[in-house]
Amino acid sequence: MDEVETPQTILQFAPFNSSVDEGFWHSFSSLKLDKLGIDDSPIPITGFYAPCSHPQVSNHLTLLSESLPSDDEQSSMESTSHGNRNKCPVPGILYNTNTVESFNKLDKQSLLKAEAKKIWEDIQSGKAVEDCSLLSRFLVISFADLKKWSFRYWFAFPALVLDPPASLVELKPASEYFSVEEAESVSAACNDWRDSNLTTDVPFFLVSVSSDSKATIRHLKDWESCQGDHQKLLFGFYDPCHLSSNPGWPLRNYLALIRSRWNLETVWFFCYRESRGFADLNLSLVGQALVTLSSAETAPNSVGWELNKGKRVPRSISLANSMDPTRLAVSACDLNLKLMRWRALPSLNLNVLSSVKCLLLGAGTLGCQVARTLMGWGIRNITFVDYGKVAMSNPVRQSLYTFEDCVGRGEFKAVAAVKSLKQIFPAMESTGVVMAIPMPGHPISSQEEESVLGDCKRLSDLIESHDAVFLLTDTRESRWLPSLLCANANKIAINAALGFDSYMVMRHGAGPTTSLSDDMQNLDMNKTKTQRLGCYFCNDVVAPQDSMTDRTLDQQCTVTRPGLAPIAGALAVELLVGVLQHPFGIYAKGDNSSSSNGGNIDDSPLGILPHQIRGSVSQFSQITLLGQASNSCTACSETVISEYRERGNSFILEAINHPTYLEDLTGLTELKKAANSFNLDWEDDDTDDDDDVAVDM
Amino acid sequence: MDEVETPQTILQFAPFNSSVDEGFWHSFSSLKLDKLGIDDSPIPITGFYAPCSHPQVSNHLTLLSESLPSDDEQSSMESTSHGNRNKCPVPGILYNTNTVESFNKLDKQSLLKAEAKKIWEDIQSGKAVEDCSLLSRFLVISFADLKKWSFRYWFAFPALVLDPPASLVELKPASEYFSVEEAESVSAACNDWRDSNLTTDVPFFLVSVSSDSKATIRHLKDWESCQGDHQKLLFGFYDPCHLSSNPGWPLRNYLALIRSRWNLETVWFFCYRESRGFADLNLSLVGQALVTLSSAETAPNSVGWELNKGKRVPRSISLANSMDPTRLAVSACDLNLKLMRWRALPSLNLNVLSSVKCLLLGAGTLGCQVARTLMGWGIRNITFVDYGKVAMSNPVRQSLYTFEDCVGRGEFKAVAAVKSLKQIFPAMESTGVVMAIPMPGHPISSQEEESVLGDCKRLSDLIESHDAVFLLTDTRESRWLPSLLCANANKIAINAALGFDSYMVMRHGAGPTTSLSDDMQNLDMNKTKTQRLGCYFCNDVVAPQDSMTDRTLDQQCTVTRPGLAPIAGALAVELLVGVLQHPFGIYAKGDNSSSSNGGNIDDSPLGILPHQIRGSVSQFSQITLLGQASNSCTACSETVISEYRERGNSFILEAINHPTYLEDLTGLTELKKAANSFNLDWEDDDTDDDDDVAVDM
Numbered sequence A, B: 001m002d003e004v005e006t007p008q009t010i011l012q013f014a015p016f017n018s019s020v021d022e023g024f025w026h027s028f029s030s031l032k033l034d035k036l037g038i039d040d041s042p043i044p045i046t047g048f049y050a051p052c053s054h055p056q057v058s059n060h061l062t063l064l065s066e067s068l069p070s071d072d073e074q075s076s077m078e079s080t081s082h083g084n085r086n087k088c089p090v091p092g093i094l095y096n097t098n099t100v101e102s103f104n105k106l107d108k109q110s111l112l113k114a115e116a117k118k119i120w121e122d123i124q125s126g127k128a129v130e131d132c133s134l135l136s137r138f139l140v141i142s143f144a145d146l147k148k149w150s151f152r153y154w155f156a157f158p159a160l161v162l163d164p165p166a167s168l169v170e171l172k173p174a175s176e177y178f179s180v181e182e183a184e185s186v187s188a189a190c191n192d193w194r195d196s197n198l199t200t201d202v203p204f205f206l207v208s209v210s211s212d213s214k215a216t217i218r219h220l221k222d223w224e225s226c227q228g229d230h231q232k233l234l235f236g237f238y239d240p241c242h243l244s245s246n247p248g249w250p251l252r253n254y255l256a257l258i259r260s261r262w263n264l265e266t267v268w269f270f271c272y273r274e275s276r277g278f279a280d281l282n283l284s285l286v287g288q289a290l291v292t293l294s295s296a297e298t299a300p301n302s303v304g305w306e307l308n309k310g311k312r313v314p315r316s317i318s319l320a321n322s323m324d325p326t327r328l329a330v331s332a333c334d335l336n337l338k339l340m341r342w343r344a345l346p347s348l349n350l351n352v353l354s355s356v357k358c359l360l361l362g363a364g365t366l367g368c369q370v371a372r373t374l375m376g377w378g379i380r381n382i383t384f385v386d387y388g389k390v391a392m393s394n395p396v397r398q399s400l401y402t403f404e405d406c407v408g409r410g411e412f413k414a415v416a417a418v419k420s421l422k423q424i425f426p427a428m429e430s431t432g433v434v435m436a437i438p439m440p441g442h443p444i445s446s447q448e449e450e451s452v453l454g455d456c457k458r459l460s461d462l463i464e465s466h467d468a469v470f471l472l473t474d475t476r477e478s479r480w481l482p483s484l485l486c487a488n489a490n491k492i493a494i495n496a497a498l499g500f501d502s503y504m505v506m507r508h509g510a511g512p513t514t515s516l517s518d519d520m521q522n523l524d525m526n527k528t529k530t531q532r533l534g535c536y537f538c539n540d541v542v543a544p545q546d547s548m549t550d551r552t553l554d555q556q557c558t559v560t561r562p563g564l565a566p567i568a569g570a571l572a573v574e575l576l577v578g579v580l581q582h583p584f585g586i587y588a589k590g591d592n593s594s595s596s597n598g599g600n601i602d603d604s605p606l607g608i609l610p611h612q613i614r615g616s617v618s619q620f621s622q623i624t625l626l627g628q629a630s631n632s633c634t635a636c637s638e639t640v641i642s643e644y645r646e647r648g649n650s651f652i653l654e655a656i657n658h659p660t661y662l663e664d665l666t667g668l669t670e671l672k673k674a675a676n677s678f679n680l681d682w683e684d685d686d687t688d689d690d691d692d693v694a695v696d697m
């Protein structure tokens, strides 16, 4: 047989296959959500592959969770460091787009060309000889739909195209090519190479077989020193392909390197494959390729976009079905908040929100709306205090209840609200406390004392164990004790109250006797410049009293226009979020919506942080107000707080049983006498020089 | 036996018992809710009783549904007219209080005394002889808790106290008192009396028995003419009591009448009782009482508060358990709205609200809030249009959905929203339509044409069949076709849109080509004085286009601060309610919240009715604006509406497929060219002399 006359076969390569572990997409989603946001710069990633290890299955280039750059550069180096025989690292790059449209519009030809050019340049510069993993560079384009947990992606394994193509002279199992002695020695040498941490993941190498059938494996950079002292010199590589008819994809760029670097026309190559962790020379192939040398060393063309079931379309995967639904919900809700941060509020601290514990006093129209808006902001810990049951007329206005909650004797609101929160979002941590709030001016009998004092203690404990308290009850006097306890414990108190067509939302100021902790000392100067903000009772000249008894049906039912509670409840939450995001927190001074203090550096990232908001749906108007704390306040003044601390229960009982006690204590009684003697008509007094209250549109 | 020496027994009377049919409380509740409101004037009522008709059971004085005054005076007279043998009417009076406290505080002694005085006066004037039912006057005090459907009440049957008391000489079955012949005749006469429509319900009468044992029954007024022509004359009355030992309560005031009127010391009385509809002289009693005549005819003392199981406490009844829960819910919700009307909005038309049909385009954050606020206002008919499914991140912000709606592939929002509404309030009439709204500038293929035109037709039909349309989608261009169709059909359109921290709520003006119906002619003058109000697109100089394609993740998700949707949704509903309650409806001009037009007679009872409301939660501010309709508007101008009417589907297809068509049609293209040639910087232009837009705080 005359070999020269054998019709030359074009050498064809089995394409690389990709495989992406779900862990990769989970990690990528976290990276995107926590760090990258909408930044769509290309991301360096690492793919892994290994020689084929099964006679019927090719190995894939795999992306794992660790394929992504780690936050900690140090650990990243380690995790992708050499030494794992099944994870030969390959550098890749990920182009993730933020929309499916930009994914579709990507210029895939250019992207592929750019990566191929890097390979070509590494060949030219010799870098690819030093670090042969560079020969198998790959790229991935993707669109991660983090709302649906579905991912669309497309791999390319850029291959430099030889022109004219290489032709195949012969290809056979390595066991047939080598003599038995040679084969034994080659196997042993390969096993040594694979067993060494230093070389196990170096996928390109030289196999030299001396005339005495001894085989040696060498690094590519040793090519020059191998010349002359061998019988046979083969270019070996870890072949992911299992086929006996074709070598795998890595040989393409290998041939380009060999031609360009060493100017060889005849190349003996060795497709290294394994079985059960050892070299398998029956599976491994040896072939001879003829390469046409080219004088003009310009960058060759490239190919390499992976086919999906034979078609030029991207792959996609949805993780939604494989994920725990609750985890999916948590991640979807987190995503929404992160999107808000990326887009509009880069300085928004989401951790503060997710960890804050909110106590809602009252689970009626306001309480329901506040809870829902808190959930929208990512607040996960909500406790309800309410003693009422869900009545038939409640569900149409109180958004946490349904008809089912009120049939029969009715469920307690505090219980039904908790149930509802978990139905909305299973990850909620919510508790319901069925309890009435003790009220001043509602005298109690001595038998009731123990239970009322127990309620006071319980309320006090609840306030201590939460970070923010919402006052959402429907009477004035039920707000007194919580106002006092919040001032005493220096807790954020947000107060919302409804009239028939008007609403008031305010935050109470800090307590009168708070001592700043050390790390707040730098705020101290700021704080001392401004007075404490007032509480709900600071503007009053009467102590809270019994306003429930003898109210007619219509008054008891606290009739309000249905639009009020959603508005006031939503504003109350926005106000809390403003306080939580403000560097001074509870000490933040009250802003007005006038533009004059627009440049204030104290401003929360969310906008202004007013003290009080009042609005009317009959006028469709809304204003912000500012009121300082009053020294005669029956709830938050130092006098009252000191008395409470000193006398404890007996103070509370006196306030409950003696309508005038609080007024006497704070000097309001005196003040009222004085005011009456002047007979002022407050209603008509519209001079603007009141120092304590600044009104602004 | 010497009768004179017989120790005299004090005559004692078996008290009257009350019985209240549930129907009475239902009717009373309706009367209270629909007519009386919080008016607590005493109400004349009618009680019914009949002679005892069973040897072991006394008859009650019963209140029935018909005991209440009827709206229609005519039918009231008939329903309480004479002629029913089992319903002898007795006049009563009902003192219903609005709170349990006022119920407890009622001066029962005085009330009783007042009724007793009426009886005494009727005796003195002779009225009680003419109409003997006046002798049994009664009163009821009550507190109707219409929220819980429970009723507390207390009857009094005022009895004039004879001082000294009457003594009983003898008391025996009538059959023992009369001879056999007499008894036969008395029975026959009584049966005749009871059989006649004219006398059957006249409970007091005279029984005269002649010496030939013939009995005659006569009216009290015939007493004088009975004198002398009889052997025996007895004072008969329908006795509700079954006891053989005592006469019933009606005898008390009867004796007072007899003593006062006819000055008799010895009174033979006849307690008439029945069995199976006939006089039963074994059950009936005859007695002889001795009455001490008194010279001073002053009003005697009175007694008569009914005991409850032997105690001086009111009775109570709860109808909640016996009522259909859905009916209870309906009535409880209606009550809330009625309370609102009684207290604050006497002119509020609740029927308009309960009958209005609302179409909600979009069932996301805004759609959910709008639906809930509509329910709060008593709106019962809501249709949702949405093509999306409930996603994992939705329930924490979209108040009609729960986690359950989004597990798996997710329920369609339009379907889940309907389900949710019924769970909240079973009487809701709600429908969900899963449909995308065709959008201009989103070109479609010819295969899609039929389906898109079908959607247009469907949307048009939906708008025609509803009274008010809410535009709550999250893109600008999806509002175009609904805006156009509302302008074409002259339907109320309420538009709400959210930015990141700002919101806009507006109502569209009337359509450009509406012809006023005859009964609106008087409004015409008013209308012509003011221009049409603008729609969402009136201020635009670009036609709506494809804003969805190629938006990044964060834009697609329409990120807004969680407080916005509740506020804007609630305002949108308040705005609709304002339009519905305004005498000019869709034609009402746009008010501003400035006080200058506060005295405007056009004002809705709800307050001002602005055209647009804009607010910001970063500034906690809100303003109203006014913008007139533009002749170049791509949605509501006469040009566009005429073109739509003329060309129909081909107009819609052109708008969908050709981005510039609408601008060309309306002249916006020309306008833009002109504007560009001036190179105006609109942003910096803050002069206030813009005629079309009036800004007001």
Ligand SMILES: [Zn+2]
Binding pocket: A534, A535, A536, A537, A538, A629, A630, A633, A634, A635, A636, A637
């Ligand atoms: Zn205070």
Ligand SMILES: [Zn+2]
Binding pocket: B534, B535, B536, B537, B538, B629, B630, B633, B634, B635, B636, B637
């Ligand atoms: Zn318009």
